Amino acid sequence: MLLAYIDEIGQTGAFVSPTHARFSDSPAFGYGGFVIPAEAAREFGAYFNKQKRTLFKNEIPEGTDPNRWEKKGSDLLFARVSDDRPQNLRVFRSLISKLDALNGKLFYYAAEKPCGTPKETNTGPREFEAREENAMRETLNRLARHADSGKQQIMVMMDQINEKSRKQRLPVMYAHILGRATEHEDMRRIVEPPMHIDSSLSANIQFADWVCALVKRSIEYQLVPTSRYSWIPKETQLLRDKEIFTFESKLHLFHRAVDDICHSRILLEYRPVIDPLHTSTMNEENRKNLSESGKLHSVNKLEQPTNHAKAP
Incomplete structure (x- = not known):
């Protein structure tokens, strides 16, 4: 059996820019985290706690249980x-x-939001709620598909929310799992609707928050020309080399002329939304400049076909 630990990426509300006074959180909303075999979950949680205690030993207040003390991903990255x-x-x-x-x-699964204030994009609480529900449905679909590819069952756990929101979400998630399972066998891989866990009690939920922080910053790098996170491609080479993301991970773009950004491509230096370069149509001078900067390798890697079809 697989265990999936997920948390939110960004907020459902409007986005204008990272420097906007009110609407600055994230250009996309969704869910992210990690999937791990059930028999390895405890070992990974123990390793996470050990690394956290060592890295932040001077920040943990005296008398506080270090395992329950949290370092939020936004403060880590x-x-x-x-x-x-x-x-x-x-x-x-x-x-x-x-x-x-x-x-x-x-x-991860996240969907880009239309850029603008609620008035400019004609969105409000109803649209924000629909955005959350759609992201959760897509997340469950993709986790089920990942589990099905390995012929395994999967349980989904997420960070605890307030009781009112939990009661609103649970029937929607349950109905989606049962309804979709009638036509899609892979949905039967999900054992139960997502369980909510207090992050202070779960090292793995805390790590899911760190993963979401990385994905959120990668999304900003991909979609915002003046992004503060230009260090992403250099510092995440290990993640790309290991192909550490599930094949079903995706950033769904909003009304763009380029394809959605899937799995580890979200970490590439090349940003197809901002730098729509195509090596096949470049003149030799541009190819030389990109090659010298190391960017051409990223472009070529992005354009190379894989053994899989494009992630749905």
């Missing part, structure tokens, strides 16, 4: 982390290596 606290990235990469050794995978 801040804009200048590559220069000011590279040890955060070193530990994060060690966790990825451990997850890979235990046959785990990172996962």
Whole structure:
């Protein structure tokens, strides 16, 4: 059996820019985290707690249970982390290596939001609720498909939310799983609707928050020309080399003329939304400049066919 630990990527509300006074959170919303064989979940959680206690030993208040103390992903992977606290990235990469050794995978699904204020995009609470429900449905679909590819059952766990929101979400998720299972066999791989767990009690939920922080920053790098996270491609080479994301992971773009960004491609230096380059139509001077900068390799890697069809 597989266990999936997920958390939210961004917020459902409007987005204008990272510097906007009100609508600055994220250009996309969705869910992310990781999937791991059930028999390896405890070992990974123990490793996470050990690394967290060591890395932040000077920040954990005296008398506090270090296992319950949380370091939020937003504080772990801040804009200048590559220069000011590279040890955060070193530990994060060690966790990825451990997850890979235990046959785990990172996962994300997020949908780009229309850029603009609620008034400019004609969106409000109803649209924000629909955005959340659609992201959850897609997340469950893709986790089920991943489990089905390995002929395994899967249980989904996510960070605890308030009781009102939980009661609103649960019937929707349950109805989706049961309804879709009548036509899609893979949905039967999901044992129960997502269970909500207090993150202070679960090291694995805490790590899912860290994964979401990475994905959120990668999405900003891909979609915002002035992104603060230009360190993403350099510092995530390990993740790309290991193909650590599930094949079903995807950033769904909103009314773009380019394909959606799937699995580890979200970490590439080349940004198809911002830099729509095509090596087949480049003149020799541009090809030479890109080759010298190292960017041409990323473009070629993006354009190379794989053994799989494009992630749905």
